[in-house]
Amino acid sequence: MGSIAGQLAKADGARVVGIAGGPDKCRLLTEQLGFDAAVDYRADDWAAQLAAATPNGIDVDFENVGGEILDTVLRLMNRFSRIVVSGLIAEYNAAEPYGCKALRSVLVNRIRMQGMIVYDWKDRYGEALEALVRYHAEGKLKYRESVVHGIDNAPKGLIALLKGENFGKQVVKLD
Numbered sequence: 351m352g353s354i355a356g357q358l359a360k361a362d363g364a365r366v367v368g369i370a371g372g373p374d375k376c377r378l379l380t381e382q383l384g385f386d387a388a389v390d391y392r393a394d395d396w397a398a399q400l401a402a403a404t405p406n407g408i409d410v411d412f413e414n415v416g417g418e419i420l421d422t423v424l425r426l427m428n429r430f431s432r433i434v435v436s437g438l439i440a441e442y443n444a445a446e447p448y449g450c451k452a453l454r455s456v457l458v459n460r461i462r463m464q465g466m467i468v469y470d471w472k473d474r475y476g477e478a479l480e481a482l483v484r485y486h487a488e489g490k491l492k493y494r495e496s497v498v499h500g501i502d503n504a505p506k507g508l509i510a511l512l513k514g515e516n517f518g519k520q521v522v523k524l525d
Contacts, residue, residue, distance in 0.1 A: 351412075351414055351436060351437070352368065352369075352412055352414055353368070353378075353383055353493070353494075353518065354482075354493070355412040355434075355436075356368050356379070356383065356385055356412070357383055357384065357485075357490065357491050357492065358485070358491070359410070359412075360383075360384050360385065360386075360490075361485055361490040361491070364409075364410070365386050366385045366386050366387075367385065367386060367387045367388065367389065367400070367403045367404055368380075368383075368387075368388045368389070369388070369389050369391050369396075369400065369415070369419060370388055370389075370390060370391070371390065371391055371392050371514045372390060372392060372514070373390055374517075375388075375390075375517065376388035376389070376390050378494070378517060382492060383492055386403075387403040388403075389403055391415075391419060397422045400422060400423070400426065401426060404426050406428075407426055407427065407428035407431070408423060408426045408427050408428060408431060409428050409431045409432070410431065410432050410433075410434070411423050411427065411431070411432070411433045411434070412434050412436065413433050413434065413435045413436065413437070413438075414435075414436045414437035414438070414439060415437070415438070415439050415440050416435075416437070416438030416439065416440045416441050416448065417438070417440030417441055417444075417448040418440070418448065419440065420438075420440075420450065421448070421450050421451055421452050422452075424450070424452035424453070424455040424456070424461075425452045425455060427455055427459050427461050428459065429459045429460055430459070430460050430461075430462075431459060431461050431462075432461065432462045432463070432464075433461060433462070433463040433464075434464060434466050435463060435464065435465045435466065436465075436466050436467075436468075493518055493519070494517045494518030494519075495517075495518050495519050495520075495521045496510065496511075496515075496516035496517050496518060496519070496520050496521065497521045497522075497523050498510075498520075498521070498522055498523070499522075499523050499525050500522075500523075500524065500525055501522065501524060503522065504522045507520050507521075507522050508520070
């Protein structure tokens with residue numbers, strides 16, 4: 351979902367920095383999807399890399415991870431910036447909530463943070479589909495799928511997804 355949001359922002363003229371797990375996924379973001387920069391959150395110095403990749407701060411964060419990543423991003427947000435929260439995957443299986451340490455940034459920088467559930471926009475699905483198809487036809491929107499074949503391989507696909515080994519959407523193709 352973040353790769354689509356980033357490409358849409360790029361198509362609208364934004365400078366886009368992605369955060370991904372591993373050098374291969376970072377290369378996908380920059381070399382194939384057109385992001386301006388990508389940071390590997392598995393690298394020891396990822397927070398410093400993110401700060402270097404956003405020298406003018408961050409105006410919009412499309413957040414689907416939460417936890418330490420959101421906490422780090424909060425410290426880099428500009429005044430009157432926005433955070434769209436579409437997921438908090440870092441906390442889904444956590445025994446305890448992360449406990450954000452940089453929440454003060456929301457107040458000091460007057461950040462607007464709002465949750466987004468796709469169903470809230472059901473009245474605009476047609477409009478979105480039309481725009482996505484157009485962007486894809488224009489070459490402004492690309493996607494990847496990781497495919498496993500056969501229902502017997504579905505657990506393997508799920509495990510790959512949970513380990514972050516997939517590229518794009520994880521799909522089970524019933525042959």
